[in-house]
Amino acid sequence: MVDEAASRAKAVRKPKGRKFYKMNVDYVHGGKPGFRLENADTVERYLHGWRSDPYYSKLPERPRFLFDKKLGRPPRDLEGYVGHWLISERMKVVLEEIDGDAFGFISCEVVLLDGTPGPHRWLCNAVRVLDALDERQSELRIFEDAGQKEYLLTGPTRLIFRDDVVGAAHVFRMRFMEVTVICDQAMKDACRQAGLKGIYFRDVGKK
Numbered sequence: 001m002v003d004e005a006a007s008r009a010k011a012v013r014k015p016k017g018r019k020f021y022k023m024n025v026d027y028v029h030g031g032k033p034g035f036r037l038e039n040a041d042t043v044e045r046y047l048h049g050w051r052s053d054p055y056y057s058k059l060p061e062r063p064r065f066l067f068d069k070k071l072g073r074p075p076r077d078l079e080g081y082v083g084h085w086l087i088s089e090r091m092k093v094v095l096e097e098i099d100g101d102a103f104g105f106i107s108c109e110v111v112l113l114d115g116t117p118g119p120h121r122w123l124c125n126a127v128r129v130l131d132a133l134d135e136r137q138s139e140l141r142i143f144e145d146a147g148q149k150e151y152l153l154t155g156p157t158r159l160i161f162r163d164d165v166v167g168a169a170h171v172f173r174m175r176f177m178e179v180t181v182i183c184d185q186a187m188k189d190a191c192r193q194a195g196l197k198g199i200y201f202r203d204v205g206k207k
Contacts, residue, residue, distance in 0.1 A: 030076065063109070
């Protein structure tokens, strides 16, 4: 009985594995956000596909967004724009505090319909890419064509990442599926504790 109780206690104390989440804009709730890029003709071609200018160094001018309630609801802390994140000042503070090296940022000009300045916003991009997936332990489809590998997250999937590769990183994109941004529990907790709105987290360790 003593040995059995000790075994149960040891099992309870055994630390759980590190949890990871797919992190993205919550496109399901809230409806259409009320903003548009006013100088799209100048800067948007540099934004299509995050790889085009991940650190925004080539943009000829600052993005200028119009916030207009006629276009939709007030923008939340996180909104999406052509594959990038449009984030609030307080979300930028959280991202930089937890893992600033994982992101590129550019300050945006925001104006309201009457021409007055709006709330400060940043375009943001997750720039770190890690080949950290434990393919043997994970459950997903792996597609290869002409020597090029790609992960397909269709159907039931379960993703397990290698701690020795992830290391101290809290946010990264997946090698072989770079459109996907992964974060760990520390980033999720920090966003929730700050009360940030508009973020979607999905536990990738569960089917």
